[in-house]
Amino acid sequence: MLEIQNLTKTFGTLTVLDGVSLAVEQGDVVAILGPSGSGKTTMLRCLNFLETADSGVLTFDGEAFDMRTISRRDIARLRKKTAFVFQNYNLFRNKTALENVTEGLIIGRHMPKVQAIDIAKKALTKVGLADRMDHYPVQLSGGQQQRVGIARAIATNPEIIYFDEPTSALDPELIGEVLAVMRQLAEEGMTMLVVTHELNFAKNVSSKVLFMEDGSILEEASSHDFFAAPREGRVREFLRSISTDHIY
Amino acid sequence: MGVVTDSFFKILIPGITMTIPLTAISFALAMVIAVTVALVQYARVPVLTPLARFYIWIIRGTPLLVQLFVVFYGLPNLGIRLEPFPAAVMVFSINEGAYCAETVRSALESVPVGQLEAGFCAGLSYLQTVRRIILPQALRTAFPPLSNSLIAMMKDTSLAANITVTEMFMATQRLAARNFEYLTLYLEVAFIYLMFSTVLTRLQSWGEKRLKAGLGE
Numbered sequence: 216m217l218e219i220q221n222l223t224k225t226f227g228t229l230t231v232l233d234g235v236s237l238a239v240e241q242g243d244v245v246a247i248l249g250p251s252g253s254g255k256t257t258m259l260r261c262l263n264f265l266e267t268a269d270s271g272v273l274t275f276d277g278e279a280f281d282m283r284t285i286s287r288r289d290i291a292r293l294r295k296k297t298a299f300v301f302q303n304y305n306l307f308r309n310k311t312a313l314e315n316v317t318e319g320l321i322i323g324r325h326m327p328k329v330q331a332i333d334i335a336k337k338a339l340t341k342v343g344l345a346d347r348m349d350h351y352p353v354q355l356s357g358g359q360q361q362r363v364g365i366a367r368a369i370a371t372n373p374e375i376i377y378f379d380e381p382t383s384a385l386d387p388e389l390i391g392e393v394l395a396v397m398r399q400l401a402e403e404g405m406t407m408l409v410v411t412h413e414l415n416f417a418k419n420v421s422s423k424v425l426f427m428e429d430g431s432i433l434e435e436a437s438s439h440d441f442f443a444a445p446r447e448g449r450v451r452e453f454l455r456s457i458s459t460d461h462i463y
Numbered sequence: 464m465g466v467v468t469d470s471f472f473k474i475l476i477p478g479i480t481m482t483i484p485l486t487a488i489s490f491a492l493a494m495v496i497a498v499t500v501a502l503v504q505y506a507r508v509p510v511l512t513p514l515a516r517f518y519i520w521i522i523r524g525t526p527l528l529v530q531l532f533v534v535f536y537g538l539p540n541l542g543i544r545l546e547p548f549p550a551a552v553m554v555f556s557i558n559e560g561a562y563c564a565e566t567v568r569s570a571l572e573s574v575p576v577g578q579l580e581a582g583f584c585a586g587l588s589y590l591q592t593v594r595r596i597i598l599p600q601a602l603r604t605a606f607p608p609l610s611n612s613l614i615a616m617m618k619d620t621s622l623a624a625n626i627t628v629t630e631m632f633m634a635t636q637r638l639a640a641r642n643f644e645y646l647t648l649y650l651e652v653a654f655i656y657l658m659f660s661t662v663l664t665r666l667q668s669w670g671e672k673r674l675k676a677g678l679g680e
């Protein structure tokens with residue numbers, strides 16, 4: 216469904232992505248692990264063209280695009296088939312929860328208002344925010360804001376959702392409510408690419424794990440194999456370090 | 464006391480028929496200019512961006528009074544003759560537009576880039592995101608400084624007396640020339656300006672409250 220070949224990206228003299236390739240099949244939930252600064256965010260941003268890659272080929276539903284020279288029209292078209300959930304939510308601050316969800320439908324996709332509101336209400340109900348639809352982002356907790364972010368993502372019926380550390384900005388007691396929603400999406404067969412530090416999520420929800428370091432994918436395995444027997448010594452070290460500062 | 468009662472309405476009426484329309488029309492046009500010029504710079508439109516900077520540089524770098532004289536007394540040398548009121552509207556809106564463009568531009572740039580990116584990822588185009596997400600947030604940020612500019616401009620319309628616009632201050636000068644009650648009359652007109660700006664200040668606080676409520680704050 217989604218395939219990336221040889222994605223590279225530099226900022227000035229710093230090589231952040233050094234020939235990354237990956238493939239995601241429909242229904243896959245791919246967890247991307249890796250130390251901070253390894254290029255995970257940059258990779259997701261390149262996939263949605265928030266950053267322009269230096270080189271790389273993205274194949275989406277069998278259609279191949281040069282990631283450096285892709286046209287604006289193709290970018291707009293691809294973005295309408297995907298959704299992005301940000302680490303710091305990035306809800307539209309001048310819109311209510313409901314409007315945050317309808318915006319991409321009514322304005323981005325020219326959907327009739329009545330239909331958009333109906334879809335948005337269903338999406339917000341699904342993430343457990345039926346009673347917060349008219350609240351502005353400042354009136355919501357971090358966990359609620361992120362769930363609006365997820366509702367905004369699913370309402371457009373995307374083929375894949377990119378998550379960039381969706382729970383990293385949350386207080387520990389709010390992480391669970393967001394992960395629960397993500398788990399439900401995974402169970403329903405949503406294709407997801409999730410950058411996360413939540414090992415439990417990677418272990419129990421994702422089907423596949425990628426481990427990134429220094430702009431490359433160091434290890435790629437099924438979730439079961441990855442945790443049962445990580446091949447790379449560096450990965451074992453990382454897993455040890457991360458599980459000591461997180462309490463599960 | 465007689466002087467005050469005799470002259471009060473003679474000053475207030477040109478205030479209502481001239482100062483207020485001059486302020487309102489000029490400021491409305493200034494807002495159109497300001498938002499346009501600010502958006503051009505925010506979006507870094509080629510060619511227009513350097514033009515916008517040039518416009519702001521010229522207008523902010525020269526005195527308002529000189530600009531009034533150039534347009535009203537200077538342009539006739541090129542065969543362009545404007546009536547006092549339209550000349551004043553033109554100068555005030557162009558002048559105020561340059562200052563307010565800077566206010567709006569910095570407000571646009573203060574909106575986190577994540578808002579723009581969230582718009583793109585939701586399937587909105589650049590223009591849609593700017594119009595529906597970025598600009599409304601920027602205008603809220605810009606509202607208090609823009610209100611300040613409006614109040615300052617309302618007082619500056621007294622300069623239009625210099626190009627024969629019979630606004631409040633011109634009317635006062637004429638009265639004073641007849642009865643020599645300079646102190647009384649000039650304090651009186653000052654008081655009326657104060658009343659006007661007090662009303663504007665009230666409107667500003669009311670507007671700020673409304674805007675805050677509109678973000679759920």
Ligand SMILES: Nc1ncnc2c1ncn2[C@@H]1O[C@H](COP(=O)(O)OP(=O)(O)O)[C@@H](O)[C@H]1O
Pocket residue numbers: 226229231249250251252253254255256257258
């Ligand atoms: N816009 C940018 N300009 C310059 N350097 C950047 C930029 N964005 C990210 N980087 C650098 O790229 C590297 C990878 O960052 P990032 O993709 O955010 O890593 P991760 O998400 O894995 O923590 C870091 O060294 C970071 O400082």
Ligand SMILES: [Mg+2]
Pocket residue numbers: 255256257380
């Ligand atoms: Mg990151």
